[in-house]
Amino acid sequence: MNRRISSVLIILITFLIFASCGNKKAEQKQVSRIVSLGPSATEILFAIGAGDKVVARTAFCDYPKEVADIPSVGGFSSESENLEAIISYKPDMVYLFAGMHDSFIKPLENLGITVYVSDAASIKAVEDEILAVGKLTGCEVKAEEVVKQMNAELSEIKAKVTEAKNKSEREEYKMFWQIWDDPLMTAGKNSYINDIIEAAGWINIFGDVEQAYPVVSAEAVISAKPNYVIMTGSSEISGAFSNVVFDKEYIKLLHEQDDFWGVEYMGNSEITRPSPRLVNTVKEFADMMISYSKK
Known part of the structure; x- marks a missing residue:
């Protein structure tokens, strides 16, 4: 197995395993500058109408097509991302993943930056996450509409x-x-x-x-x-x-x-x-x- 394939395997398995970890509740304050550290996080933000708040994302964030114009902070783990680079975008919220970005949580919180740690252990968890992020970003109405549409379908x-x-x-x-x-x-x-x-x-x-x-x-x-x-x-x-x-x-x-x-x-x-x-x-x-x- 070459180095590239090994890296892909690590990213895939790590994401799936740690997506099942518990969700650390973010501080309840509305945010306007977000760094998204995962593809699903970026998709959720754009789906609820908070895409204009995303100031940086990962190289794996490729949907919707508008994300191509947003700067990247690296790959999809703390090993391939740089904390200083994240902070340089002056975010008031970082949307990250348990297990993959644990080392970032405390330093970000110490700087007064809101941290939302994703939990994706079930379809219900995804819906709950959409609603929670909707509250943080001031997009509650749209978030509720997205979840309602998902449930209808x-x-x-x-x-x-x-x-x-x-x-x-x-x-x-x-x-x-x-x-x-x-x-x-x-x-x-x-x-x-x-x-x-x-x-x-x-x-x-x-x-x-x-x-x-x-x-x-x-x-x-x-x-x-x-x-x-x-x-x-x-x-x-x-x-x-x-x-x-x-x-x-x-x-x-x-x-x-x-x-x-x-x-x-x-x-x-x-x-x-x-x-x-x-x-x-x-x-x-x-x-x-x-x-x-x-x-």
Whole structure:
């Protein structure tokens, strides 16, 4: 594994694991200059109408397109970001992530800067975060509208999933989500991704594992007999899509099983971001489930 791939793995795994950490409540005062230290944070700020308050962001913040004009303070962890650079933008709020930016919290607070530490352990947590950030930024009304729209769309998706299941003779739609392949890592019960899988009407084959992002064996995946595999990470992919992900031995063995529908690699970072766009992910997976329910 080369250095670049190792860095991507560290960033992905660290973000997913520490996104489940508790949320440290920010001081309740309205802010006007924000440094965002994560893609989902930037998306939330723009979604609630606080995009004009963002004075700096990370190199991984790429949505919406307007963020391209905002200066970057570095990568997506305290190791690739510089505290002095963050402070140089004179923020009155820094929107960061537990576990990834712990070393920044105390120094920022000592300077009187509001710190909001993100928690993204579930869909509900994302909605709560949107509302909390809305209060801090004076965008409460828009934040409430965003959450209301998310819930309306999720309710519509749930109704369609329920209808499809009622019409189908099939009782289970089982999914394995490969977060990384070396080691083989997936989403457990206490993870944001598990919430996404279940909201879309699927059963996570490792949904009974308490650990948020456990390492599992290929044998365990095969014995669980998933109907479908989603991949969002591979040590053998460097940027562009590659068919090499389908050459994994456990995937070949799954294809030999009855009732296995296939595997799909999804490199789009939107899939795993705990932002308002999570609804798109739920809808995509729900449509997939509904399509298979008709077979």
